[in-house]
Amino acid sequence: MAITDPISASDLRRIEAHLIARATASDEAEAIIAEFCEALAAAGLPLWRLSLAVPVIDPLFRGVSVAWRRGQGMAVFPTVHGPEGEDTFLRSPVGWLRANDLSFVRWRLDQSNGCPDLPLLDALRQAGGTDYLLHAAAFAPGSAMEGVGISFATDRPGGFSQAEQAVVAGLVPVIALVTAKLSLSHAIREMLDTYLGPATGARVLAGEMRRGQSTVVHAAILLADLRGFTAVADRDDPLKVVGWLDEHFDALGEPVQRHGGEISKFLGDGFLAVFPVAEPDALTCAACTGALDAAREALARNDRLIASRRQDGLPPLEADIVLHYGRVVSGNVGTDRRLDFTVIGRAVNEASRIERLCDGLDRSLLLSDAFARRCGAALVPVGEFALRGVGRKQRIWGLAPESDGLSGGVA
Template identity: 80%
Template sequence: MPPTDTPADLTLRAIEARFVARATESDAGERVIAEFCEELVAAGLPLWRLSLAVPVIDPQFRGASIAWRRGDGVEVFTTLHGPEGEDTYLRSPVGWLHAAGGSFVGWQLEGPDAFPDLPLLTELRQAGATEYRLHLAAFDPGTALEGVGISFATDRVGGFSESERAMLAGLVPVIALVTAKFSLSHTMREMLGTYLGPATGARVLAGEMRRGQSAVVHAAILLADLRGFTALADRDDPLKVVGWLDEHFDALGDPVQRHGGEISKFLGDGFLAVFPVAEPDALACPACAGALGAAREALTRNAALNLARRRRGLPGLEADIVLHYGRVVSGNVGTDRRLDFTVIGRAVNEASRIERLCDELGRSLLLSEAFARRCGTPVVPVGEFSLRGVGRAQRIWGLADEADAPPGSGPAQGEAAESAEDAAHEIGS
């Protein structure tokens, strides 16, 4: 006759079932884990701390851990890439156990020292922990998400009982399964956000990934380009050049996100960013104001970067930025199995044509007629130009210095009565 589950067994199975159900329905990992731990404590398990440590696929971080402590709730910790992050990992219990080639270890923390000299164990002992148990559960190989380190600690004198230790070991598979689910969800969001941008990544994650699935949107366009990069790449060490390029992208690109835009794609030594316009018919345009603020900040930061680099005897790269406004097509373009989520359209092409005028005019920032009308800032005309592939000559504008900005100059003020629809028509006709 098969053994009958005890009331404690039935309680534990019910807690596990609710844990899995909550994790299935939600990506709120911190809340789900906290509720699970609190239910275990309410059921009589002397759990004082539970921690989940996982590697992550992230350009900044090599790993993350979620730690619940009774009475304190949940904290999230991250480990950076690089020497400091590697040292932190190697001096952690997970790093120690992985180096030892094991999948489980348990240490009594009370009484005479009988555990490795690891910072976390010392910290937990000083906080009152009496026993620490760590399990490593592997995930399916093939990605950097190798598995999870699951640790349990108690502050009860004498530690866990044998039956409680068996109970904790029995919880490891379901905790690992839930952690894998949260890790994969987090990885999908972070990877899409990293390679496509947060807003675009969210659209793809919501299912917008069929070829031809696109939308026409009004947007302020920011096109940035680094002057002289090709010559620099020809004469310097390629790896150094890539490092310098990344520094410039930080200087130029970080302001884009802060001012409400998103980099749509990198173009070798430049990038295209868009600032979606919520109300195309309104002349006052927060998106254009945001794009202009991003451009100003980007140029200031790039100049500071060049100054710092030249002080170290290193080459600098000047930046050119064009601001434009118009309609773009945002969506999926490519083959049936290899897609690029990007923006295309006449306005993008026009911005590229205008950018070529920066060097000719000796200006780092140029504004199209359509953008100048909507940006709410005094501007000055720099000329009228025929752009390749554009049917008629375009008026181009620059920002007015304090010394040469008479009140009311430029379309931002002098032509404020013209409608936004007219401005859009100028680049869309």
Template identity: 40%
Template sequence: MKELHELVDWIIDKGICSNSIEEILLGVSKRLVELGYPLLRTSILMPTIDPAQRGFSVSWSSIEGVSTEIQAHGSAGQELFERSPIFHLLSNDLLFARWKLSAGEGTHSYPLLSELLEQGATEYALKLTSFPGETVLKGVGFSMAVDGPLGLSEEQIDDLDTFLPALALACYRIAATRISTEMLAVYTGPRTSGRILSGQTARGEGTAIYAAILLADLKNFTSLSEAYEASRIVAWLNEHFEAIGGAVEANGGEILKFMGDSVLAIFPADIDMPATACRKALAAAKIAHAANDDLNRKRLAAGDPEILVDIVLHVGEIFYGNVGSSRRLDFTAIGKAVNEAARIERLCDEVGRNLLVSASFADHFETEFERVGTFTLRGVTAAADVYGLSADSRREPDM
């Protein structure tokens, strides 16, 4: 019993100082083996909130070591989930179950148990620790597969109640931190989320940065919204945002905001050497247009309407920080440069171009652009020279 309490102390210590569930499971598994558990495999199972996954499991195997598996959303992921031991517990309001694999229990119903039997497991036990009232991380599952001829002893089963609460809390602490960090990045972008988590949360707090700006606007989306049902519009919108967003992120930019049918992204720049950021922004714009054209070809072939995109590139100083009310903030970019980019975007239809750039942006290139004209931008005192791609530069990039 002393050794078991030492295990609990070790788990608590690691739960405080470690950010790795994998490290904790490895340590717990090795210590249980030292205590006489004939372990073949252990695993920790947890739900999560993520656009791409419904949950994850971390497993330790005496043969393969530690691995992590993600359970995806969708019909395929749901089918696998419904054929798992943990689904059996959840759907029957159970916190514990065990299967004598050597007697064939559960091996015909659950592929995992059949696989473990083939590997030599004699018994599988799964116990859930629930967190009543928790809406996201509702609990933690811990499983053990053993290959001893007698399976698990009753004493070893009882030991779960001694060390599992500490293990569940340690995993909860790590998973909660991961979720808050990763989901904040999903909604605000990795750079922005990093600033927020570092403590930049006061209204008005931020900094002036120099950046290349990419503003993309999907054309005629309002009229399409009136002609097609909302579910189709949302699906199309997501496809085009993926095409644009993927190009931005692949070139080191960060999407700050989706505004209806528009995207605002920045490429932070060195004020003394902004050309690198401008080149990245231009590469992203070309790739976004190529990906968007590919989408439209497929949609037209299916008898659906095409959705074109106008993109404006600019470079200048922006305020990058918190704006909003006292309890509802938006970490975004505002300033003269952002406003000018929005005004230039309205010229795309007038001049018949789907990519326009400001003079300050074009200045960082030698032959890439040609002047389209000089225009008065609403709210801007001085007339603005606006540029488009030169004839030699109007080619699709390699995808």
């Protein structure tokens, strides 16, 4: 590929305007970046690869790099938290740039010296890259999203011309602005998903942020609690205890999400999850079936975790789960400036009362009569119990032993 005149100013303005318009109207980052790169290449810039490396606000990842390469399209490379992720970052071009307190560097990949020993540079050189430009742009202070590393690479013999380097430098501000917008959109959605759950987060993002914006819904309710947690918390290192608690929440919570439920809130050593019911009048509902499947799998996963912990000499944390069905109010509760998006109502209170029966009955899974009538599973009656604050005794059910050979439904 011979060196030609740099991309024209009119083409640059057109491409930049399209980039801004697309990023204003959409959060589809990969598609937006790919269109931008294809447009630059079509206009004459000898672009072989472009990447954006940004820190993210995410419970699993510290950062992400999205890269476009001519003929291959987009690829995403997340970096995890912890020592492994820290090492990955330090051995990256952006990590090198930050360690050396620079905002720009150029490395000629087709020359034998002058490049630091970084895995990405070596991989690009072996793939035919000849020139690599890296710019850093800072975002507004005050968050973990500190800025973006923007790299441009070419495989043309001789690398980028001086005029092309100037074009690339001129593109950095608009790319940084678009990246900041896309990163902020991602961070907002990720934080809402993390702290509220995907369905509830979407409602808040759609504007449900005022007190009184609540909805009455029918739902299967799953209430989980870790038995003996208080005693463990009293005698063991608190930081270790929190780590153990997270392990058990992973074991119990993953099936809930997989079977269509959403954890509404954590309650110290337990959590409340809801499975919205689409057809309240149906006696056998998919939400109840999903909640029961989630409860069974959660208890099995927790038992496996307990076995592993015992092998390591760690205290066990057994779980109790209650399944109930009823109407709940889902929405904002709190002060005018500090809200909790949660579920409340009589059914939630009843589930809490039923959970207190688990220990005395020596059963890790109890089902209310309202739930039992809808789940279609083989069950056995445990008894009728007076629940505090509930006017009449409630019939409580448990799972029938498999050896009983019950075919389904309540006995």
